[in-house]
Amino acid sequence: MAEETKYTEDNIRSLDWKEHIRMRPGMYIGKLGDGSGADDGIYILLKEVLDNSIDEFVMGSGKTIEVSVQGQKVIVRDYGRGIPLGKVVDVVSKMNTGGKYDTKAFKKSVGLNGVGTKAVNALSAYFRVESTRDGKSASAEFEKGELTDQEFLEETSRRKGTKVSFIPDESIFKNYKYRSEYIVKMLKNYVYLNPGLTIVFNGEKFYSEDGLKDLLSDSIHEDDRMFPIIHLRGNDIEVAITYNRSQYSEEYNSFVNGQHTTQGGTHQAAFREAIVKTIREFYGKNYDPSDIRKSIVSAISIKVMEPVFESQTKTKLGSTDMGGNLPTVRTYIVDFVKRQLDNYLHRNAETAEKLQRKILQAERERKDLSGIRKLARERAKKVSLHNKKLRDCRVHLGDVKKERNLETTLFITEGDSASGSITKSRDVNTQAVFSLKGKPLNSFGLSKKIVYENEEFNLLQAALNIEDSIDDLRYNNIVIATDADVDGMHIRLLLITFFLQFFPELIKKGHLYILQTPLFRVRNKKETIYCYSEKEKQDAIRKLTGKPEITRFKGLGEISPDEFKYFIGEDIRLDPVMLDKDTGIEDLLTFYMGKNTSDRQEFIIDNLRVELDVIEAE
Incomplete structure (x- = not known):
């Protein structure tokens, strides 16, 4: 019989606040990552600090926020009321301490539980907070959550407000790098949701007059819109709607109290329902919901008293009530959309006519596809039981x-x-892992029918679970892992074309990546270094001295599983695929994927902003 494990007082351990955060960072900031994904931890740290500055603006204090990111150091400066000077240390280092518990001071704030800046403090190698109010100033410095210095000035000429500086801890966030594209997107969302607010990022100003209308204007090229953006505003609610002629599926940008709920929630479900209900009643036709919502691109923002989110990172709303004496979230949204959208369609006959034409076209396409879709689903279902392509x-x-x-x-x-x-x-x-058989079909200019007719595309769509919308996407990161040669590049472009043609929102929402794999292995008897570029190879040769052994990897299949684990583990290097907002999807596909021109690769790479290493000539 195995020896019984002792369970005594010695087994009970109490962690202090910072130890718990550092031991279980995922509970507080989601995934760690290295900065290649928009939801990586280093951006959540920035967001947690920014949320406090935004709350100051919402409460009527401080119209400008300055953000600086230089290398690994982040600085956020607001001109709000400033943290009460006697509580500067407590607010960033004591759990259950914060102004957000007082609902009079912060009625509909984002940073609700007072954990945000404490998590940033605990997960930073260096953290400094400085508050100025009433001509006085107090500051505190920390290292990994430990207080290292404090200062109090009885007199200062600094403007009121709060300044937070931090450097994420490299022992937790490995090989990380801030990407300005992700920061800009986050800051733009803040200004769309807070008209009148100016955010200055590394000297560049962001400001919005028209809120969510500006969000859709900036994200959809004018040529891709089926009709002008419908923009509706009310108390504690704002909505913007249009349809994208270059897109098959639905796209929603949803927000609660300024927080981007990337995984939706009760408000997004109510909004989808409200659109169908209103449009059916307006036209007096019982249209299929999928025909009404096909190609929609929209945004909704609501403000809720004391919202309940499904995780600390607040990506999905769980609340069913608006708070106070207001009705449920569902009733509030459905009533607002029904009244306002119905009025808009009555007043704008041209838009109403275009919308109906779009619905009828979607209906025809759905009916044309129904037979093949049914067969494809049955085929995918059969294959999924023993799908050799997908190792889940x-x-x-x-x-x-x-x-x-x-x-x-x-x-x-x-x-x-x-x-x-x-x-x-x-x-x-x-x-x-999803395994392709050779080069995928070039899907440029083909209809959605091809996704069902082509076995690989159909199985890939089924594996991702994105047939009707990306709401039920099964993987956060879709990573194209091909050889770093001409054939591998061609396969990348064909896959990017497939996603761009049929599921562009996967790219817009930051789910598509290219896997970087090493081009060289440089080693001696003591050390092995994997190099992703010619420069890294030369640096490794200098470091190892003597005559190290150099191996050039020509394909992924050459890399043994024992080595591969280093490239897809915590040191994984991913390059995000990003769509340039100044280029319409239809234009990009038509002019550059239609013909096998010599400049095609170069243009696609530039416009999709895929950062790839240049492969040296052998």
């Missing part, structure tokens, strides 16, 4: 209550050797 993982993006759901990744690989290496070295909890 245990946790999925929809599992919001599982700590690592944001790490879920699907690697799309070419050939058996590459998929075999990744499969043997992956994390079976969060990493899945």
